[in-house]
Amino acid sequence: MRIAVPNKGRLHEPTIELLERAGLHIENGADRKLYAETVDPDVTVLFARAADIPEYVHDGAAEMGITGLDQVRESGRELAELLDLAFGRCRLVLAAPEDGDIASPDDLAGKTVATEFPRITRTYFDDRGIKPSIVEVTGATELTPHVEMADAIVDITSTGTTLAVNRLAIIDEVLSSSVRLFARPDVVDDGKVQQVTTALSSVLAASGKRYLMMNVASEDLDAVRDVIPGMGGPTVMDIAGTDDVAVHVVVDEREVFEVITDLKSVGASDILVTEIERLVE
Known part of the structure; x- marks a missing residue:
């Protein structure tokens, strides 16, 4: 599976960073190389001008491509859009x-x-x-x-x-326009294409999210649930040897400051906030 990506310019670094965060670490990708292997032996990265990537994908030099919507529209090539990667706007x-x-x-x-x-x-x-x-x-x-x-x-x-x-x-x-993930229509259902799409999507889903862990006395659990604005209900686990429970939840980063204050006011303690690298929804 070959992915064509911008070889330089303002789109190059964010694209490489996104692939790295998705687990597709590039190996032997020195400057001026036309292609590079990744840690996945079935995935190769091709470096090309952003304007040429639609043609690379259409003609079969690559199965997938990362470039701006404007470049695809200008090329006139009919490609399947898989993801809006939310940069290069x-x-x-x-x-x-x-x-x-x-x-x-x-x-x-x-x-x-x-x-x-x-x-x-x-x-x-x-x-x-x-x-x-x-x-x-x-x-x-x-x-x-x-x-x-x-x-x-x-x-x-x-x-x-x-x-x-x-x-x-x-x-x-x-x-x-923004940078999107594209593929040839005939490979959209390919298992590796779907795997790459899911990996990149998980990075996007985790953006702006934080993982909160805390200890809560059992009698305070309902009050804690009431102030948590997370994705669905929180995960609640017993803590061995105590009547307390551990509560884990994902919240938006912009809500963390107020949420921590609210949680402490209803009895939560030992609150830990961590970043999320990937989130598969």
Whole structure:
């Protein structure tokens, strides 16, 4: 089983970290290598440009791929989306000079739009019955309206800062993107594909969760149950030689501070909070 992953750029490190956390530790993956083995002898990682990964998967060089939704949509390849990996979030937006006369997509009929994403842009306008001229560029898209190459642009933004610096106003959102796990449709039911998907999903499920363990007197157990906001009911175990019980529960990280205060107020003691590496739901 081969997984194509970004070989560099802002998506590379988070992708490798996610694989490591999922237990797919990379071996012999030195810089500039095209592929690397993992601790699973049946799983190999291929390193490729993020934009090329949809083609790698579609053509059979890899069974699975990790890349942005924008890259898959721009490639035009039909891949099965298995997971939103919740990083690399960005938007493709339609923007035009803030002091110009373009205020809506309709104003671009017969005008020129510059973009690095011609397929996505063309689909966006076709869906609205608008016919601009689309010019493909390979960089510095935000400059094109100021050098009279285009009336508007479709470009990636995370915060909108670069657009604002270049005096461009967002007119509409074209696509909301993040990094996803994809596979060829014909291998979705493969056991190894499902195993990898479950491993990555377990890391995502554990994100932002904490595991709480505590001792509770038996007579206080109902009060403790009432203040625990965990995933389902807590796990309760007898403590040998005492009338106390041990209570274990998973809670959201953002609730830990208040939960501990509430637990202590109803008699819980020896409260231990730990991180969760993986959570298979």
